[in-house]
Amino acid sequence: MNLHSLSAAVQRPDPETEAAAEQYRLRLPAPAGALGQLDALGAWLASVQERCPTEPIARPRVIVLAGDHGVAAAGVSAHTERGTTTLDLVRAVLDGAAPVNVLARTAGDVPVRVVDICLDADPEQLPPDTAKHRVRRGSGRIDHEDACTLEEADAAFAAGMALADEEADSGTDLVLLGDLGVGSTTGAAVLVAALCGVDASVVTGRGSGIDDYAWMHKCAAIRDALRRARPVLGEPMELLAAVGGPQLAALSGFLLQSAVRRLPVVLDGVVAAAAALVVQRIAHRATDWWRAATPTGEPAQDKALERMLIEPLMQHKVHTGGGAAAVLTVPLLKAAAAALAELPAAEPVAEKMADGPDVDAYDAT
Secondary structure, three states, rough: OHHHHHHOOOOOOOHHHHHHOOOOOOOOOOOOOOOHHHHHHHHHHHHHOOOOOOOOOOOOEEEEEEEEHHHHHHOOOOHHHHOOOOOHHHHHHHOOOOHHHHHHHHHOOOOOOEEEOOOOOHHHHHHHHHHHOOOOOOOOOOOOOOOHHHHHHHHHHHHHHHHHHHHHHHHOEEEEEEEEEEOOOHHHHHHHHHHHOOOOHHHOOOOOOOOOOHHHHHHHHHEEEEEEEHHHOOOOOHHHHHHOOOOOOHHHHHHHHHHHHOOOOOEHHHHHHHHHHHHHHHHHHHHHHHHOOOOOOOOOHHHHHHHHHOOOOOOOOOOOOOOOOHHHHHHHHHHHHHHHHHHHOOOOOHHHHHOOOOOOOOOOO
């Protein structure tokens, strides 16, 4: 994986269009600042679309990358105690019965696509389109061993890139990026702790709703995995192989290639944020293509977003996963695009004066 060439291919959203949008906003009837966050979002959408006024968001899509994590065996997830598997969570999405499906329907029937990267299940249990990007079955227990091999991390990263290309080529104009994976917040916390240089206790959250006893197990697993992460901190792919695993590698590849393809992405929760932090190390300009949905209560997410200077769009604290929080941003982003595109704008002063002074204005004197 030639990360240097990929980094060079990432350009920032168009600054001239963003500046034009900010000037255009001053000609709209609502006073500057009256629309609050919609002003900044409208300028951002104009810059990623390279159009001012903006075009409507017409084809948003939820992309959910799913995978199992061996560290779940350390008792770090309430799903394990409840007997819920990642396959159960994926099936709920495929059946249209998960929270993300309900919220996607209320947001205008936003399509939801779930992709198996490393589920610990037979691929025959899933539709072919869901399982076609699978890299391996499950992943290693990161407090004891690597999550996957370097070759598998490369393959997962490439799978994420291919997914981004598929979405860009199909006309998707906004990605709502989520994840499903029992134990996934543990791997995400390790990546954030390693990249931000903090201790395990700083990034250990409650994930799926664990109690204090499970929290201590999770903190210990993150601490042990951090010891294995630090020697490879300077090599993103080796870091993903050691403590991230195929799912986080695929999310990273997706985010990087989305930036290359100029495809804006809303990050759903801590796992997507951790992958974004990895990509920031590869291509710092990529962060300008992302927005975050809402704080989830996971300290690792807060730390990652703070490091990337990304402020969440909402404060709803939805943390059910699977892209549900990201879906809630669709009405907000559609409103920002519409406010910039549909409110009547006054003519620029230069155009008013193009034919000379207004003679009638002087008659009164």
